[in-house]
Amino acid sequence: LKLQSALHQAIINNDFYLVYQPKIHLASGEANGFEALIRWYDPKLGQISPADFIPLAEKIGLINDIGLWVLQTACTQGVNWLTQGLQFSRISVNVATLQLQRNDFVDKVREILLTTGLPAKHLDIEVTESCMMNNQAAVIKDLKQLSAMGISISIDDFGTGYSSLNYLKKLPLDTLKIDQSFVKNIPFDSNNCAIAKAVIALGHALNLQVVAEGVETQQQADFLLLNECDFAQGYLYSKPQLAAELSAFLIPKS
Ligand code: G
Ligand code: G
Ligand code: MN
Ligand code: NA
Numbered sequence: 001l002k003l004q005s006a007l008h009q010a011i012i013n014n015d016f017y018l019v020y021q022p023k024i025h026l027a028s029g030e031a032n033g034f035e036a037l038i039r040w041y042d043p044k045l046g047q048i049s050p051a052d053f054i055p056l057a058e059k060i061g062l063i064n065d066i067g068l069w070v071l072q073t074a075c076t077q078g079v080n081w082l083t084q085g086l087q088f089s090r091i092s093v094n095v096a097t098l099q100l101q102r103n104d105f106v107d108k109v110r111e112i113l114l115t116t117g118l119p120a121k122h123l124d125i126e127v128t129e130s131c132m133m134n135n136q137a138a139v140i141k142d143l144k145q146l147s148a149m150g151i152s153i154s155i156d157d158f159g160t161g162y163s164s165l166n167y168l169k170k171l172p173l174d175t176l177k178i179d180q181s182f183v184k185n186i187p188f189d190s191n192n193c194a195i196a197k198a199v200i201a202l203g204h205a206l207n208l209q210v211v212a213e214g215v216e217t218q219q220q221a222d223f224l225l226l227n228e229c230d231f232a233q234g235y236l237y238s239k240p241q242l243a244a245e246l247s248a249f250l251i252p253k254s
Contacts, residue, residue: 002045003048003052003053003056004056004060006042006044006045007053007057007062010040010042011065011066011069014069015040015042016038016039016040016066016069016070017038017039017041018036018038018039018073018074018077019036019037019039019240019241020034020036020037020077020240020241020242021034021233021238021241022034022233022237022249023035023092023211023232023233024231024232024233024237025230025231026221026230026231027230031237031249031250031251032089032090032231033088033089033091033092034090034091034092034246035091035094035126035240036070036073036074036077036092036093037050037094038050038054038070038094054096057096058096058097058098063096063098063099064098064099064102067095067096068112070093070094071093071095071108071112072112072116074091074093075091075118075123076116076118077091077243078091078116078118079116079117080243081243082118082122085252085253086247086250086251086252086253087250087252087253088122088250088251090121090122090123090124091118091122091123092124092125092126093124093125093126094126094156095125095126097127097130100127100142100143101135101138101139103138105142106142106146109125109146109149109151110149120150121150123150123151124151124153124154124174125146125152126156127153127154127156128155128156129158129160129161129167132170132171133162140170140171140172143171143172144172147174152174153172153173153174154173154175154176154177155168155171155176155177156177156179157177157179158177158178158199159182159195159199160179160181165202168202173206173208174209175208175209175210175211176202176203176206176208176210176211177210177211177213178196178199178200178211178212178213179213180214180234181214182195182196183196183212183214183215183220183224183234186223186224187219187220187222196223196227197227200228200229209230209231210229210231211230211231211233212224212234214233214234214235215232215233215235215237216235216236217236220232220234
């Protein structure tokens with residue numbers, strides 16, 4: 001309950017901020033895109049993880065406001081980088097299932113792109129398998145509209161959800177993200193090695209790009225590159241950081 005009222009207050013006070021984690025192209029070592037991740041620092045409660053407050057925000061009906069703030073802030077950051085002549089392919093924004101399932105979601109995204117001025121080709125949205133739990137047809141239709149606008153769609157935490165592989169052929173996906181639980185202890189965990197290889201092959205067979213999450217060691221990166229994974233994200237390259245700290249990963253336009 002304390003957290004609940006603090007969360008209400010945090011929205012009013014605008015106590016959130018975003019950090020960004022680069023996605024590294026394994027073959028070239030260059031940063032490609034960035035995933036935006038929300039952070040909340042409360043003066044009394046300290047740093048609260050989104051793993052704790054995002055589910056709460058979903059439960060108490062605040063996820064839409066928070067999610068739109070994230071989208072707006074990430075798009076504004078993207079425009080700032082472009083204005084400074086800093087290149088990146090896309091900024092990825094996590095979209096909660098309840099936010100995606102609202103019938104005004106596509107309109108809101110379109111509005112935010114218009115008001116911030118971020119070209120749709122610089123935006124990626126990350127959805128989870130749970131987005132297919134209810135209103136499948138409506139979600140598919142919305143994602144197709146977003147895709148037609150030029151936004152790319154990533155499936156996050158792949159393999160951890162409730163779903164069958166059914167949605168992989170139904171959704172207009174561009175990227176598949178291997179959940180970090182399957183990247184852990186590669187190359188020593190033979191089950192994870194087998195799963196990672198299979199997911200990379202599956203993604204490529206479906207013409208999707210594959211991102212591995214939670215890459216912490218060079219050995220993991222070597223294994224992933226050898227097995228033709230396209231991109232990697234993780235502490236080996238960078239923890240999620242404030243935009244101002246990411247200049248090493250942003251290439252000035254020549
Ligand atoms: O960044 P971190 O590992 O602390 O994130 C914990 C969880 O919170 C992850 O599942 C991540 O996807 C989720 N998360 C982080 N930022 C956002 C956000 O802006 N929106 C949503 N819906 N989830 C987020
Ligand atoms: O659910 P999602 O994949 O969006 O969550 C990503 C989360 O993983 C973020 O909260 C981020 O802070 C965390 N993260 C990013 N890189 C690493 C890493 O190399 N190791 C671990 N353990 N967590 C990571
Ligand atoms: Mn994510
Ligand atoms: Na994940």
